[in-house]
Amino acid sequence: MITKIRLLIVDDHLLIRLGLVTIFSDQPDITVVGEASSGRMAAELFAKTRPDVVLLDLKMPGLSGVETIKLLQEQSAAVCVVVLTTLDQEEEIFRALEAGAQGYLLKDMRKEDLVEAIRAVHRGERWIAPLAGARLAERLVRKELSDRELEIVKLLVHGKSNKEIASALSLSEDTIKWHMKNLLEKLGTHDRTQAAVIAIQRGIVKI
Amino acid sequence: MITKIRLLIVDDHLLIRLGLVTIFSDQPDITVVGEASSGRMAAELFAKTRPDVVLLDLKMPGLSGVETIKLLQEQSAAVCVVVLTTLDQEEEIFRALEAGAQGYLLKDMRKEDLVEAIRAVHRGERWIAPLAGARLAERLVRKELSDRELEIVKLLVHGKSNKEIASALSLSEDTIKWHMKNLLEKLGTHDRTQAAVIAIQRGIVKI
DNA sequence: CGTGATATCCCCAAAAATAGGGACAACGCT
DNA sequence: AGCGTTGTCCCTATTTTTGGGGATATCACG
Secondary structure, eight states: OOSOEEEEEEOSOHHHHHHHHHHHHTOTTEEEEEEESSHHHHHHHHHHHOOSEEEEESOOSSSOHHHHHHHHHHHOTTOOEEEEEOSSOHHHHHHHHHHTOSEEEETTOOHHHHHHHHHHHHTTOOEEOHHHHHHHHHHHTSOOOOHHHHHHHHHHHTTOOHHHHHHHHTOOHHHHHHHHHHHHHHTTOSOHHHHHHHHHHTTSSOO | OOSOEEEEEEOSOHHHHHHHHHHHHTOTTEEEEEEESSHHHHHHHHHHHOOSEEEEESOOSSSOHHHHHHHHHHHOTTOEEEEEEOSSOHHHHHHHHHHTOSEEEETTOOHHHHHHHHHHHHTTOOEEOHHHHHHHHHHHTSOOOOHHHHHHHHHHHTTOOHHHHHHHHTOOHHHHHHHHHHHHHHTTOSOHHHHHHHHHHTTSSOO
C-alpha cells in the first residue's frame, strides 16, 4: 500500500464520529483527514484536506446531506461520497444517489462492511447496503409522483381535506380529486389515511 | 475518587458503542465494564458485571429498550438506567421513564452532558435532556388515549375504515365512530388522516 | 405530432363526520 | 354508601367528504 485512502467524516453526532474514527484508525490503508459536524464545515474541510472519500451522514440539521453532496460537487466534480444513514427515510436513498453518492451504508453495519465500502468506492465501484438496495429495487417497479401530486400529498399529510387542498393550491376541488385518485393508485392504496402513512414511511413527506 | 462508576453500555449499533467507549475511556471516574448489542446480552452482562449504571439504547431489534429495562429490574430492583436515543419516538420517552429509567439522553448531545448525566444518575438524581423534557411537559397538558382508543388508532394508521375496525374489534361501526370522535378530539384534529400522522409523530403507533 | 401532466366539469355511491339520544360498570372521593 | 366521573357501548339521524367513473381542453416537451 503506497498511499493511504484519505477520508473525511461528516456527521452531526459526536458519538458516530468517534465510532467511525475508532474503526478507521485500525485500518492500515485508511487515514481520517478530517471530521465535520455540518455540511458547511464539510465544504471547508474538503477544500483544506482534499480527501479521496467523504463519508457523510444524510440526516443533519442545517444543510441536509443531499445539499452537502451538491456543495462538495461544486468544488470537485469527481468527489467520492459514501452516504451513512439509517433506513427510515427511503426517499433519501434515491436522492443521495441521484445527487452523486457512490456508496450507501447503514449505521448498524458491521465494521468489515464499513471499511470495505470505503475501499470499494475508492476503487471506483459502487457499494450499496443490501437493505438499501432492496428499497431501490422496489422503487423501480413503482411510479414516481408528479410535482403536483407531491404538493398534494404534503398537504394531505398535514390533514387537509380535498376542499382545503383545492383552496391552498387555487384549484377546483374536482381537480384535487383527480390527483388524489392517481396519488392513491401510485401509492398502492385506496385510502387517503394509508396514503399519508405510506408517504411518511417512504420519506416522501417529512414530518 | 475512591471507586469508579461501573458502566454497562447497551446499543445494537457498533458505531455508537465505539463512540461511547471512547468518550468514557477519557473519564477518570467512569469505567466501562461491558458492552451489549441486545437486550438479552445486556441481561447476561448485567448479572456478570453488576454495573452501577446501564446506558441503554431504546431502539433495538429483538427485545426493545423498555422490555430490557424491565428485564434488568427483575435482576435488581435498584438498577440505574440511562436511556440513550433519538427524539423521534416521543411515546418512548414516557414509557422508558415509566419503566424506571433514571436518565434520558439524546444521541446528538455533547460529550460533557453525556458524562455529567451518568454522574448525576449515579448520585441518585434524574437527568432528562432538555428537548425530551419539553416533550414531557407537553404530555402533561394533553389527554391520554384509552386502551380502546389506542387499539383503534393503531388500526386507523394501518388504513382500516371504521367498518373494518369494527369488524376487527367485534364492535358496531357506530361505537367505532364514537371512539373516533373522541380520538380526533384528543389528538387535536378533526381529520382521521391527520390523526394517523399525529399518532406516528408521537410514537403512539409504530410503523 | 403524439404523449403526458395538468386542469376542469359532470355524476354517483360509499364512507366519514357531526349531532342528538340512552345505558351500564368501574373508579375514586367525600 | 352514595356521588360524580370516566370509559364503554349502542341507536338514529343529517351533512360532508371521499373514492371512483367518464369526458374534454390546454400546454409543454421531445
